[in-house]
Amino acid sequence: MELTDSVAVAQARDGNSGAFRVLVERHSRNLFRLAYRMTGHQEDAEDVVQETFLRAYRQLAKFDDRASFGTWLYRIAANCSLDLIRARKRRSENQESPEEGAPDPMQSLADAAPTPERLALSSEVERRVAGALDDLSEMERAAFVLRHYEGMCIDDIGRTLGVQPNAAKHSVFRAVQKLRRALEPLVST
Amino acid sequence: MDHLTEEQFVLYYYGEGDGSAGVREHLDACEACRRGYANLQRVLNIVDAAPVPERAANYGAQVWRKLEPRFKQKLNGRGTRWARWLTPVLWPMRHWAATAAMAGLVIAAFLAGRYYPKPQPSSQMASSAGQVRERILLVAVGDHLERSQMVLVELVNAHPGQSLDISSEQQRAGDLVSENRLYRQTAARTGDASVAGVLDELEPVLLEIANGPARLTPEEVDKLRRRIEGDGILFKVRVVGSTVRHREEKAAAIPGQKSL
Numbered sequence: 001m002e003l004t005d006s007v008a009v010a011q012a013r014d015g016n017s018g019a020f021r022v023l024v025e026r027h028s029r030n031l032f033r034l035a036y037r038m039t040g041h042q043e044d045a046e047d048v049v050q051e052t053f054l055r056a057y058r059q060l061a062k063f064d065d066r067a068s069f070g071t072w073l074y075r076i077a078a079n080c081s082l083d084l085i086r087a088r089k090r091r092s093e094n095q096e097s098p099e100e101g102a103p104d105p106m107q108s109l110a111d112a113a114p115t116p117e118r119l120a121l122s123s124e125v126e127r128r129v130a131g132a133l134d135d136l137s138e139m140e141r142a143a144f145v146l147r148h149y150e151g152m153c154i155d156d157i158g159r160t161l162g163v164q165p166n167a168a169k170h171s172v173f174r175a176v177q178k179l180r181r182a183l184e185p186l187v188s189t
Numbered sequence: 190m191d192h193l194t195e196e197q198f199v200l201y202y203y204g205e206g207d208g209s210a211g212v213r214e215h216l217d218a219c220e221a222c223r224r225g226y227a228n229l230q231r232v233l234n235i236v237d238a239a240p241v242p243e244r245a246a247n248y249g250a251q252v253w254r255k256l257e258p259r260f261k262q263k264l265n266g267r268g269t270r271w272a273r274w275l276t277p278v279l280w281p282m283r284h285w286a287a288t289a290a291m292a293g294l295v296i297a298a299f300l301a302g303r304y305y306p307k308p309q310p311s312s313q314m315a316s317s318a319g320q321v322r323e324r325i326l327l328v329a330v331g332d333h334l335e336r337s338q339m340v341l342v343e344l345v346n347a348h349p350g351q352s353l354d355i356s357s358e359q360q361r362a363g364d365l366v367s368e369n370r371l372y373r374q375t376a377a378r379t380g381d382a383s384v385a386g387v388l389d390e391l392e393p394v395l396l397e398i399a400n401g402p403a404r405l406t407p408e409e410v411d412k413l414r415r416r417i418e419g420d421g422i423l424f425k426v427r428v429v430g431s432t433v434r435h436r437e438e439k440a441a442a443i444p445g446q447k448s449l
Contacts, residue, residue, distance in 0.1 A: 025249030187231035
């Protein structure tokens with residue numbers, strides 16, 4: 001019989017690594033999806049998945065049995081992703097900034113008139129969407145991913161990201177505004 | 190008639206807020222807002238086009254294979270400092286090989302210094318050889334303390350309240366542990382109590398860094414910082430390192446040794 005999450009958590013707390021393995025195998029793919037959407041990089045997402053389980057294991061005693069283990073993991077993964085994005089940002093700030101005056105590839109794309117042919121190129125749309133998501137601030141992207149892809153309500157997003165619901169709501173609004181500015185040329189009729 | 194705001198559009202799209210009925214009513218009546226909302230819908234719909242690389246059905250098992258060794262270490266060492274202290278027993282062979290090689294060199298230097306015929310007043314060569322050995326050891330210990338100090342400083346100066354990837358410091362601390370043990374033993378045998386003492390205190394700190402998690406939460410960063418600062422180990426390493434450097438300079442200044 002398949003172990004439920006709550007039984008597996010209880011056994012893992014008692015030091016049963018097999019029970020924790022069940023949880024890792026069950027939730028890894030969903031966590032990867034969330035981490036990839038938040039970080040935009042496969043390698044980073046892989047790191048986030050591993051770090052999430054390590055943190056979860058260390059904090060297992062703090063997990064409230066009445067809550068959903070999956071949601072709890074999502075919260076940890078969202079925070080791991082934010083940490084990683086911030087660390088990446090710090091690293092990139094220390095590296096050479098792009099040459100001034102160099103054309104912005106996203107800008108040149110935005111100037112191009114959308115045509116049905118271009119819209120048919122799904123890879124182009126995917127690239128534009130990925131670029132627009134990359135242009136969001138870390139908090140905007142996190143809030144938007146949790147709202148849009150994961151269907152979290154604003155209150156839960158605030159709790160997950162450790163901000164007031166109002167701040168979470170405004171992060172979602174700002175993200176949508178930016179996405180709209182960047183992507184509307186693709187969809188306006 | 191006032192038009193709907195972008196915020197109302199967004200809340201309505203996601204089913205948030207309590208004004209859905211009013212928004213629906215307005216959209217039914219207002220062509221401009223209906224067009225605006227349709228645009229927003231299209232934008233948000235194409236955001237779904239951002240693909241996520243698929244992971245194989247056994248991805249969870251792959252993740253577990255990477256995590257398992259780290260969990261086993263944690264499970265075996267739950268709550269005990271001894272487990273962390275004993276972890277070097279599980280070091281990879283390359284560490285043991287490096288340790289053995291270094292042990293050979295240091296012990297040879299120590300024995301040579303100890304049993305080499307006592308310098309005769311007339312034998313300046315023999316005297317010089319002993320001083321050279323002492324100076325080499327001082328240089329090595331000085332370098333070791335300096336590198337240890339750098340690892341500790343990097344950790345103490347980490348941004349507070351942020352998680353930290355210490356994989357590079359871990360790697361360096363792991364390399365320093367084996368050297369530390371040898372220098373400590375040598376210092377103890379030669380009666381250099383101050384160097385032996387600080388190396389003795391440094392060893393568990395290096396072990397803790399080397400064998401802990403590679404990525405620290407803000408709480409763990411803070412705990413490690415307090416551990417380093419609380420024991421005053423960084424200060425002691427600085428003081429003894431500076432003393433060793435001073436002795437090394439004095440040894441270099443001995444007439445006949447200036448060419449070294």
